[in-house]
Amino acid sequence: MTTTLPTNARIDVGALADLLDGRWADIRRRTRNLALEPRYRRTLGLSMAEHRARVREQAQALADSGEVQRAFPSRLGGADNPGGNIAGFEELVVADPSLQIKAGVQWGLFGAAVLHLGTAYHHEEFLPGIMSMAVPGCFAMTETGHGSDVASIGTTATYDADAEEFVIHTPTRSAWKEYIGNAAVDGVAAVVFAQLVTRGVDHGVHAFYVPLRDTAGERDEHGAYPYLPGVGGEDDGLKGGLLGVDNGRLHFDQVRIPRRNLLDKYAEVAADGEYSSPIDSPGRRFFTMLGTLVQGRVSLGGSSVATSKIALSTAIRYGNERRQFTTSDPHTESVILDYGAHQRRLLPLLARTYAAAFLHDTLLERFHGVFSGEHETDADREDLETLAAASKALSTWLALDVVQTSREACGGAGYMAENGLVGLHQDMDVYVTFEGDNTVLLQLVGKRLLTDYGREMATMDVAGAVRYVADRAGDMALHRTPLRRASQSIRDWGSRARSAEELREPATQRELLEDRVEAMVEVIAGKLRAVQKASAAEQAAAFNAHQHELIEAARAHGELMQWEAFTAGIARTSDPTTKQVLTWLRDLFGLATIEKNLAWYLVNGRLSAQRARTVTSYIERLLVRLRPHAEDLVDAFGYSAELIGAPIGTGAEGERQDEAQAYYRELRASGQEPVTEKALRAREKKAARAARAS
Amino acid sequence: MTTTLPTNARIDVGALADLLDGRWADIRRRTRNLALEPRYRRTLGLSMAEHRARVREQAQALADSGEVQRAFPSRLGGADNPGGNIAGFEELVVADPSLQIKAGVQWGLFGAAVLHLGTAYHHEEFLPGIMSMAVPGCFAMTETGHGSDVASIGTTATYDADAEEFVIHTPTRSAWKEYIGNAAVDGVAAVVFAQLVTRGVDHGVHAFYVPLRDTAGERDEHGAYPYLPGVGGEDDGLKGGLLGVDNGRLHFDQVRIPRRNLLDKYAEVAADGEYSSPIDSPGRRFFTMLGTLVQGRVSLGGSSVATSKIALSTAIRYGNERRQFTTSDPHTESVILDYGAHQRRLLPLLARTYAAAFLHDTLLERFHGVFSGEHETDADREDLETLAAASKALSTWLALDVVQTSREACGGAGYMAENGLVGLHQDMDVYVTFEGDNTVLLQLVGKRLLTDYGREMATMDVAGAVRYVADRAGDMALHRTPLRRASQSIRDWGSRARSAEELREPATQRELLEDRVEAMVEVIAGKLRAVQKASAAEQAAAFNAHQHELIEAARAHGELMQWEAFTAGIARTSDPTTKQVLTWLRDLFGLATIEKNLAWYLVNGRLSAQRARTVTSYIERLLVRLRPHAEDLVDAFGYSAELIGAPIGTGAEGERQDEAQAYYRELRASGQEPVTEKALRAREKKAARAARAS
Structure with missing residues (x-):
């Protein structure tokens, strides 16, 4: 292999772009170019409330135009294309990272949990609303006291066989769900991770579909529906960035949900409270469930x-x-x-x-x-x-x-x-x-x-x-x-x-x-x-x-x-x-x-x-x-x-330099250019030397 | 020297604090503690305009209480204490870095330039208004086309001997003054750095006191007075931070200022236009002038x-x-x-x-x-x-x-x-x-x-x-x-x-x-x-x-x-x-x-x-x-x-953990704690082994 190239040799930019954009280049480019549409373009200087509202509208527009459902089953209007879906999702960052994370919460976490941890009932019942964003939702895993250590979360889901219901409960302040996207305002339901307890046995962390807010109620001044009984929360408020995403906290006081709302692909609880799972080891079961969420x-x-x-x-x-x-x-x-x-x-x-x-x-x-x-x-x-x-x-x-x-x-x-x-x-x-x-x-x-x-x-x-x-x-x-x-x-x-x-x-x-x-x-x-x-x-x-x-x-x-x-x-x-x-x-x-x-x-x-x-x-x-x-x-x-939209990347600096150079060229040509003190000194010295020499 | 200490040995925190706070510990602590006063405390979530207004008020309060004039001459109400002044200034960062930079622009740059580059006339004439903040001002050095390379700036100050005036002029777009603190709204005057031209000779960069806005005029909706004739500018708008500082751009179209407004410690221009300087070498003169600004x-x-x-x-x-x-x-x-x-x-x-x-x-x-x-x-x-x-x-x-x-x-x-x-x-x-x-x-x-x-x-x-x-x-x-x-x-x-x-x-x-x-x-x-x-x-x-x-x-x-x-x-x-x-x-x-x-x-x-x-x-x-x-x-x-005011630094996390531990202790004592599936399995295995053995 040579180590030099002709000085005018140029790489084939188009072919390299194809290589970089890979298998789903068409989806990548299509999504990337959404940032050229005014409705998806980032607006600077919005207040947190305005930014949230704008991102909410943008996410709805994405949902309406079918740009974000590729990972879901074809029979529900998706494309059964997990890789292409991610490729497109990644490109939303050029429009606004807040839009990306808002979409990630709705379809990549909330929706993906229902898809991968739930079964046919949950898919038919919940996915359509999630895909269309008729049901904005949350992925409620992290707690104030437990970030990376998911196995130790404190929220419990205790099965009540008499009522055939799970009771979702937050026992301590450190078990509040924390940093949850969509929780502050928009989320009306959530996939909640909790320790599943039935017949006095704690089977570890499982996921449950939990309605959060009463969509028949009246929205408050922030646009949020009222919480359902037993549900509560707070707004996380200002963050370091991603101000278009309404993160918040959630807590549950003996909130009852139907037995069927356990997302039961990896574990079931029978009406009588009997627990069963296709995966025998509790440790392996936990990691399998978490593993389905790798797409994040x-x-x-x-x-x-x-x-x-x-x-x-x-x-x-x-x-x-x-x-x-x-x-x-x-x-x-x-x-x-x-x-x-x-x-x-x-x-x-x-x-x-x-x-x-x-x-x-x-x-x-x-x-x-x-x-x-x-x-x-x-x-x-x-x-x-x-x-x-x-x-x-x-x-x-x-x-x-x-x-x-x-x-x-x-x-x-x-x-x-x-x-x-x-x-x-x-x-x-x-x-x-x-x-x-x-x-x-x-x-x-x-x-x-x-x-x-x-x-x-x-x-x-x-x-x-x-x-x-x-x-x-x-x-x-x-x-x-x-x-x-x-x-x-x-x-x-x-x-x-x-x-x-x-x-x-x-x-x-x-x-x-x-x-x-x-x-x-x-x-x-x-x-x-x-x-x-x-x-x-x-x-x-x-x-x-x-x-x-x-x-x-x-x-x-x-x-x-x-x-x-x-x-x-x-x-x-x-x-x-x-x-x-x-x-x-x-x-x-x-x-x-x-x-x-x-x-x-x-x-x-x-x-x-x-x-x-x-x-x-x-x-x-x-x-x-x-x-x-x-x-x-x-x-x-x-x-x-143009896509990035940064004024410094557009050649404006070069134009200013050209203007300045032209100005100084003209000034010199006009004979009006002042001589610099330094040049004058040099000229005087030279003249003095010449005078002495003559 | 030993390499181990008794396990209960503790450092002397008070003595170490004295060592760290150094010669001007009293000023440091006094200024640091200003952040405990509600009027200086940072308020989160303000819009840019609100943040600017709040910082403006805070800076005025600092001026009124005499906290920021220590570097100036005693005879004008200062304390002739350059080191102590900096020590105090540095601590403003704990209140709000925007307040610090606003103060830095007014007293550390604008004021310091008048102090160090000007002479008695400028001190008497301009410093009182600067010190009291009656005259908020700018330090107009950097240009769009010239950041670190100050020697190459394009703004000119051409002496007109007939009028005994300097003419300040911006010849090209790249010579606009850029990122100038106080320029967008508050600044009514500026120290402007420009190439001094007299009798057809360019003597290099010098500093001039230039009025910017007409304080007899009516403030606009942002609170800014109208520009004086020939002066113009723009708001830099949103930055990565420091939103409480109103940075902006400035340009000058043949703006005339009196000859005396040249800050003339290191160079004078006589009424007839003759240039003189105590420093012979133009290069050394330039670096001496810049060197006086090292406090920044x-x-x-x-x-x-x-x-x-x-x-x-x-x-x-x-x-x-x-x-x-x-x-x-x-x-x-x-x-x-x-x-x-x-x-x-x-x-x-x-x-x-x-x-x-x-x-x-x-x-x-x-x-x-x-x-x-x-x-x-x-x-x-x-x-x-x-x-x-x-x-x-x-x-x-x-x-x-x-x-x-x-x-x-x-x-x-x-x-x-x-x-x-x-x-x-x-x-x-x-x-x-x-x-x-x-x-x-x-x-x-x-x-x-x-x-x-x-x-x-x-x-x-x-x-x-x-x-x-x-x-x-x-x-x-x-x-x-x-x-x-x-x-x-x-x-x-x-x-x-x-x-x-x-x-x-x-x-x-x-x-x-x-x-x-x-x-x-x-x-x-x-x-x-x-x-x-x-x-x-x-x-x-x-x-x-x-x-x-x-x-x-x-x-x-x-x-x-x-x-x-x-x-x-x-x-x-x-x-x-x-x-x-x-x-x-x-x-x-x-x-x-x-x-x-x-x-x-x-x-x-x-x-x-x-x-x-x-x-x-x-x-x-x-x-x-x-x-x-x-x-x-x-x-x-x-x-x-308390001074930092971050909720995570206050022990709240420890309290939540204590609450959680108490909850689980009580639960265990009550006999209501569910057994974990893992423990149950272990117990069952042990029982099975015991049954086989008997």
Whole structure:
């Protein structure tokens, strides 16, 4: 593969856009372009009440035009298209993240819970109203006292066999449902998660369909119907962003609902109170029910990727026209993207955004496979959940990084609300802690890595362990972590005198990235094994001491998955220039990831000091090569300046500069331009010298 | 020094608070406590217009009560106390950052420009109205086309000797004044920066007092007086935060002002148009004028330190009461600050905040020295500017890091506006790019490091250079960068088998931190020297290629200064427990900084792989030691829960947990507690086994 391109070589933006938009490109583009319609365009400066009202209308418009029901059954007016549905949903972020979350609450959480946890009765009875938004509703899982730890929620649903009803009850203040979208005003029903108690036995968390408000009553001044007896709540009020979504709190005082309102796909309670479930283990049952709700994580990760694309589009377009400080020629200033430091800020983030986009595409295909029933084994579901957790954590944090860096890279203009960046930060901020706090999600991934490691190790005798680790030769699949080479690699890497050239070899990058995940997991496993016969408290302490490392191992695993997906994406391109530029970008992603963890590679003997230096110098060369393609690479994201609507992304800055240059040109030509004091001094000195000389 | 303390040892919070609040503790506390008064308390949910109106009233109240005039001359009602004035100003952030910036615009920029760039006439004529806020005004420096590059602004002030007037003019759209506080509504006058042209010569940027609005006219619906003839402007409208400040744009169409309105401390124009200045060099004159405005950078850095303190107070107090996930005992959950990962997130930021606070204290003393006239040499001013640039960049970025991490560490509660964290992010965001973009400021620092290096090198013959570098033994002063050891150290560090114990030695930490700054500067200087005879374009290209490294060297320099200041602060404590805990915290700061750059130390042979491992393990031990003192360490900041006013910092969470625990205790005692399915299964299995056995 060449390392230079003709200076006028350009990537094939259209073909790259097709690759990035993937299988559901038509739905993506259709939804993205909704942001061009005035009724969906974000209006700045609305009060919270006005923003809520506008988003409510927008969501209704989406429902009326059939844009948001693709995941639901065809027989009810849906399209049985879970993947396409998510693809479209993700693009709502360009219109307004509040609209996206409002839609997510209604169809992605409330509706999806009824669809995936309920059965035919619930589908026929409840889905039509949910799909049309005739019944706006809530997904009432989180409680004030229990965020990430859903298993510990306090709300109870106690079965009363005499009345054939469940009694929903909030026993303490900490068991109030909290941060619930649609709860403050619009929601008239909810899927409520509660501990199911029947015949004196607590069967753990289950989901119930619970009417909240009396739609026959009169709306209050905020537009809310009155609560039904026993139901109460509060408005969460102002948040950091997403002000178009009416989040609130809910509580229940012995609220009775029919027995049939238990969403009973995974557990039934007979009229006499007998409990039964197709899943025997209470733990597995709980995780299966929660697992059906993975689409929230999948779609938030995808929305974050879209957000990163939007922010970089603005920052790179502006960096390509904004001038500041003169270069060697005093009459023209460099555009700021020509500065080395500016490239260092933005281009690695561009590479990470591509990597996140390719992994998300892989994830979305896998999601569609499971939820369309094409690939629906337990292993498929388990892998999907692990990948979704890793991808969501990495993508949402990346988006905050990208948005903040983009805002700073645009200087004061980046701080103006009209340019969109500050609003994106405000709205996306919560994505890193809702639908699974990112640190908790990465711990789940880390535990999965440890479990896989344990499974491998359990199948052989202890004496064979080292040989096993050293000999294993299979490739790492996208979702598994065979721990090959761990002991051998130390021997290998330290002594082999590899050339710097090798860093651009995909095999070298993969090996370095894989090796780190494997070795980190092995070290943690070893430390936990050392205390496996100790007391529970000592085991917990040992786990706690390595919690940070486990999270780092999970992050490294996610980055490896991103690298793999990026590499697979390049294989699907055919235009040679595009392939070359993407390869550089992938190398930048790979090497920047290695550079970030360079100390690990050095301490663990995977890279010599000599080779470590070449990592940074190769990155510098890549930045120079990629710089001319930066704007094409963001154009391929498909978010035009018009779509984004930020005045700084539209060429206005360039026009102002042209006007200024023309003014000074004319002034000079007119002979009216003042001479600068500095030039005058120089002229006088020269004249004095000449006088002395003559 | 011991490495353990009795388990009940507590730091002396009061004494530590005195140390942190420093020389002007009384003013700090007085101003901080203003936030307890209802009239200064931030009201959430105001519209932009309401917020502006409230902040305007608050600023007037500050003026009326004499809280903001301390920097001005005693004879005009001030206190000739530049340091104390800044100390108080910084604390306004706890009331509302918008109030702080409004005050900063009026007294710190507009007023300070008149004070420092004007002379007796301007002081008598303009300061009383500025001090009382009878004349709200603007500091009109930045233009749409020129942010950080002030020397290139386009606005002109052309002297008309016939009329004895300056003509202020905006020649192009890109020369509009932009992001100007007070410009949208309140400002009736401005200090305008413009290129001074007289007798056909452009003498560069100077400052002029320019009336903007006709106070005899009628206010419009926003409360603004009409513009004077030739003046025009626009409202910047919505920003990412600071909505209580009315930023706007200004432009001038041949606006005439009296000759005396030139602020003429550093340059005069006689009636006949003759220009004169006590500073001969136009370049030095420009930097001297700008240098008088350093207080903006000093005070924004200090406000950012205060912000970090506030955010950490909330996050650490909440982390010390919030429980999540069960520990080995299923009935109690750990508080989240007990988790290793949570400590890793928050405690290094606590250490960095202490380091930033100590450096800011040093800076403020130095600022007071220069501006009170106690230490006012050119070298003092130059050092002050360098230190202010480094400290402002590091502190403002730290604040964003701390606020964001604190918000995430508080989960969903962190996203609620009432808890203050999201608002702090929105407001402080712009601090990293205004009053000098942080990346530009770090480049200034880097250039100063290079200049100092060049000065050292210029004094000796080239042949002696290596010996010089190797032999030099003097200590690094706070503000200089002698480049000792650079070549020798590689020999030294790599081979000496130092014990891990040494990492806790201040001398070792200092050596490692110093060494990195020195070696980085030397490498960049060497690369620039290699092209010193090349073309201007090649030289610019070489500089550009090392721009990122220069910024990193400047950051490393700033961190070294923070470490030095922290160490000096510890020397001023007497209570042994406090001294010990602060020493651990300083070690955490030093080692976390070294850990962040561990690859550099390894690649450059300063640390062996073996010793590098001990860096991380020592950090882990420090986290465990510091954890019990975390809440005392934030209490010493002096921001009580009442002052901050965030509901999550008040113990409410602990009360809810107590209520829940009491409920479950009672339920169990009553015999009504349902048995869990899991426990029931276990019981049944046991019974079955017993039945089989009998």
